[in-house]
Amino acid sequence: MDLSAINPVLLIASLMVAATPILLAGIGELVVERAGVLNLGVEGMMITGAICGFAIAVNTGSPALGFVAAAGGGALLSLLFALLTQYALANQVASGLALTLFGLGLSSLLGQGYVGIKPPPTDRLDIPVLTDLPVVGRILFGHDLMVYFGIALVALVWAFLKYTRAGLILRAVGESHDAAHALGYKVKRIRVMAIMFGGACAGLGGAYISLVRVPQWTEGMTAGAGWIALALVVFASWKPWRVLIGAYLFGGVTVLQLNLQAAGLAIPVEYLSMSPYLITILVLVIMSADKSRAPASLGRIFHASQ
Amino acid sequence: MTGTDILLSIRGLTKAYPGVVANDDVSFDIGRGEVHALLGENGAGKSTLVKMIYGLVKPDSGEMVLNGAAFAPSEPQAARAAGVAMVFQHFSLFDALNVAENIALGMADPPAMRDLATRIRDVSEQYGLPLDPYRTVGDLSAGERQRVEIVRCLLQDPKLLIMDEPTSVLTPQEVEILFATLRKLSAEGTAILYISHKLEEIRALCDAATILRLGRKVAECTPRETTAREMAELMVGSELLVPERTGKAPGPVRLALKGLSVRSPSQFGTSLKEVSFEVRGGEVLGLAGVAGNGQDELLAALSGELTSARGMVVLEGKEIGQLGPMARRRMGLLTAPEERLGHAAAPDMSLTENALLTGAEREGLMANGFLRWGKARAFAKAIIERFDVRTPGTENAARSLSGGNLQKFVIGREVMQRPDVLVVNQPTWGVDAAAAAVIRQALLDLAEGGTAVIVISQDLDELMEVSDRFAALNEGRLSEVVPAQGLTVEQIGLMMGGAHGMEVAHV
Numbered sequence: 001m002d003l004s005a006i007n008p009v010l011l012i013a014s015l016m017v018a019a020t021p022i023l024l025a026g027i028g029e030l031v032v033e034r035a036g037v038l039n040l041g042v043e044g045m046m047i048t049g050a051i052c053g054f055a056i057a058v059n060t061g062s063p064a065l066g067f068v069a070a071a072g073g074g075a076l077l078s079l080l081f082a083l084l085t086q087y088a089l090a091n092q093v094a095s096g097l098a099l100t101l102f103g104l105g106l107s108s109l110l111g112q113g114y115v116g117i118k119p120p121p122t123d124r125l126d127i128p129v130l131t132d133l134p135v136v137g138r139i140l141f142g143h144d145l146m147v148y149f150g151i152a153l154v155a156l157v158w159a160f161l162k163y164t165r166a167g168l169i170l171r172a173v174g175e176s177h178d179a180a181h182a183l184g185y186k187v188k189r190i191r192v193m194a195i196m197f198g199g200a201c202a203g204l205g206g207a208y209i210s211l212v213r214v215p216q217w218t219e220g221m222t223a224g225a226g227w228i229a230l231a232l233v234v235f236a237s238w239k240p241w242r243v244l245i246g247a248y249l250f251g252g253v254t255v256l257q258l259n260l261q262a263a264g265l266a267i268p269v270e271y272l273s274m275s276p277y278l279i280t281i282l283v284l285v286i287m288s289a290d291k292s293r294a295p296a297s298l299g300r301i302f303h304a305s306q
Numbered sequence: 307m308t309g310t311d312i313l314l315s316i317r318g319l320t321k322a323y324p325g326v327v328a329n330d331d332v333s334f335d336i337g338r339g340e341v342h343a344l345l346g347e348n349g350a351g352k353s354t355l356v357k358m359i360y361g362l363v364k365p366d367s368g369e370m371v372l373n374g375a376a377f378a379p380s381e382p383q384a385a386r387a388a389g390v391a392m393v394f395q396h397f398s399l400f401d402a403l404n405v406a407e408n409i410a411l412g413m414a415d416p417p418a419m420r421d422l423a424t425r426i427r428d429v430s431e432q433y434g435l436p437l438d439p440y441r442t443v444g445d446l447s448a449g450e451r452q453r454v455e456i457v458r459c460l461l462q463d464p465k466l467l468i469m470d471e472p473t474s475v476l477t478p479q480e481v482e483i484l485f486a487t488l489r490k491l492s493a494e495g496t497a498i499l500y501i502s503h504k505l506e507e508i509r510a511l512c513d514a515a516t517i518l519r520l521g522r523k524v525a526e527c528t529p530r531e532t533t534a535r536e537m538a539e540l541m542v543g544s545e546l547l548v549p550e551r552t553g554k555a556p557g558p559v560r561l562a563l564k565g566l567s568v569r570s571p572s573q574f575g576t577s578l579k580e581v582s583f584e585v586r587g588g589e590v591l592g593l594a595g596v597a598g599n600g601q602d603e604l605l606a607a608l609s610g611e612l613t614s615a616r617g618m619v620v621l622e623g624k625e626i627g628q629l630g631p632m633a634r635r636r637m638g639l640l641t642a643p644e645e646r647l648g649h650a651a652a653p654d655m656s657l658t659e660n661a662l663l664t665g666a667e668r669e670g671l672m673a674n675g676f677l678r679w680g681k682a683r684a685f686a687k688a689i690i691e692r693f694d695v696r697t698p699g700t701e702n703a704a705r706s707l708s709g710g711n712l713q714k715f716v717i718g719r720e721v722m723q724r725p726d727v728l729v730v731n732q733p734t735w736g737v738d739a740a741a742a743a744v745i746r747q748a749l750l751d752l753a754e755g756g757t758a759v760i761v762i763s764q765d766l767d768e769l770m771e772v773s774d775r776f777a778a779l780n781e782g783r784l785s786e787v788v789p790a791q792g793l794t795v796e797q798i799g800l801m802m803g804g805a806h807g808m809e810v811a812h813v
Contacts, residue, residue, distance in 0.1 A: 172400050172411050179398040182362065183412055184382030296401060
């Protein structure tokens, strides 16, 4: 075994890349759940975003347009969920699971002509001097824009929920939709918007996998990332910064265990492969032991009866 | 009343829902600074009427004039902007948010949080409703939560304040203080539309009253010059039956609690602390208390949903604290919880199935693990007949019954099983006066037959009507148990915990 082959700088830089898909999907789902909706279709929206982004990027040659299309695709698919749960009053758990299955099927249909193609490369940030700094340059200033966008989005969501009136209303809707309705807030409209935001974020996360992290298109390539994002939100106690910590932890252990495998560590590969899941869940369970709890109306169907 | 004195004029408001006319051509006027009572039984259309004034429901026809201008709010924001504020019966508060955030949500254009907190402190102290803006609402008592709602309204300088059953969660002392606040508001020119079915309170507070029955306005009166009985009969439309009971010496002790202490299973619940009492066969023990002072937990501890140490609950000399609900039912301790839909009855199951759920054991409705549907149906039918439950049949879902009818069914179901001890929580909550009288009479008849009955209720009038002995729950502790006869409202209020830190308005 040769641990010296592992470069800590590259390790940190690549964990940020590995964490970005679940970070984006997780922060979107956090907003959805704070509005009181449980959308289990994250996986389906991610893979739909992955193929939409991939296809548009390949056809236009622009990764930026690809990401925009991915957000649009995810949001569009989530609109289906919104219609089912907010207007047809369908069960949220069943609708979410259906959305995942539908998304997986739809994406393999859309992606039939794109197997084996390489997408246009997404540029990394390259700031003269700063990017060339030793150690910090590669970690802080050497990523593609989506990595920074993910971090900025966490900060924005945190500030939105904590300091803005719209954020307060969103939390109120998630706490008690009946009380919010009695005060005259448009529960359904607010929830539909939150669901679409969650869909767009999941789509971006998916496209990040197909355009940057892998980068190519294969069926079912999100491989459970959506489920990790869902678990992340719960174990993060619905707090934005904890989603970031959890995502980086998961990304970090994933990258580390790959490095350890390459270095020939004498532990069976299966144990190393399961380690990111185990460690992330363990740490977040310990963190979530405080008093915070789920939004009170989470997963409940709202119907404005007289 | 001359034209300029009228604040809100309601003309011919009508609202129909499928199958029922909630309001039929209702007209009345509210003057500036007037305290106007809206009276009526459950289902008389009071709630629908105020929802139309507050913009939550659109009338089918009719019009309103506020301050001389046509008034047709399409949503609550519009009503609030026009100077109408409302304190809800079932609180429209958010448990996980703090007081200031809750208040900000009810305002059209709230100031920054820090300024808002200062204003909340000022207004709440000025009106004798002290509040800490940064406390989480879920941790507040029922009375404090109501203060949040009232302060939320006052911050908007309302011209008309609508209050829906505001005193049902207050002790008599707190009611006095609330009334002082309302009188101060009224003297400052704010009109108050006051909905209640507590007639003595209306006589003490209100300048005028409009009485609704089955969606129609049936009378208008001046409460100070009308007796409570006259108003009650206007509401019901017929003479009122007062339950009767005959004095009888109580029998042996049936149920005893000995220092019962249990933790509440819910985060915002109240744990029971050292609750002790004895109840004898043939007597009715009334337990008062403002909502959220441990009533639900006490019922759960008696029914067996919450278990305790063996010796804390003693039924007929046997220690049963560790036994679950089924074992206790078998031994003759039956309970009827407060929440009709979801706790006392399974909403989507038929009445027969609901009768089976608690009656299977004692009524022999099953054999060798199989259900005896015929017998179950006959049992449900017997309940329906004896308690005059209005329903097409035994196969209708519990949800389809009106609140009062379902309440008659769930209480009747326990009464018909000839319990040795019966515990009921809020037996007539949301039930009209005629049905309430039937239920109370059934409880008294049961006691007559030697059963020990425990009635947990927030309705003091009801408790005084049925109880032989009386005690009050306050923050999970039980007061001394005293004979009910001769108790004054003042004494009861002190047993319930007095004013809970409320102060009289600083004028």
